[in-house]
Amino acid sequence: MQTATQTTTPEIGMSATYYIGSDAYHEIIVDITRNGRSVLTLGARQVLGGVSLEDWNAMPQDIRASRARKAWLNLVAAIVEDSHDENSAMVYID
Numbered sequence: 001m002q003t004a005t006q007t008t009t010p011e012i013g014m015s016a017t018y019y020i021g022s023d024a025y026h027e028i029i030v031d032i033t034r035n036g037r038s039v040l041t042l043g044a045r046q047v048l049g050g051v052s053l054e055d056w057n058a059m060p061q062d063i064r065a066s067r068a069r070k071a072w073l074n075l076v077a078a079i080v081e082d083s084h085d086e087n088s089a090m091v092y093i094d
Helices: 044-048 053-058 061-083
Strands: 015-020 023-033 038-043
Touching: 015 038, 015 053, 023 044, 023 061, 038 044, 038 061, 044 053, 044 061
Parallel strands: none
Antiparallel strands: 015 023, 023 038
16 A cells, blocks of 8 residues: 655745654744755744734735745844844953
């Protein structure tokens, strides 16, 4: 008996499930790097921002991609901003 295999090309804004043991976490793809070999995800709550999953999936792909990418960029900007906090130590290497 053969099993059918379906290949899905990942897209920014697409829902994904992240498994650790028997636990499953809902994630959203926010970036794809290395010619599609690396997929970066954020927790769905961070990306959806109060939008239900049903409404998220009903949005056009370009809007989902834009919102997912924006959530990723906002997270990176917050990390950079925190690293420039006057209470943080910075190390410069020449």
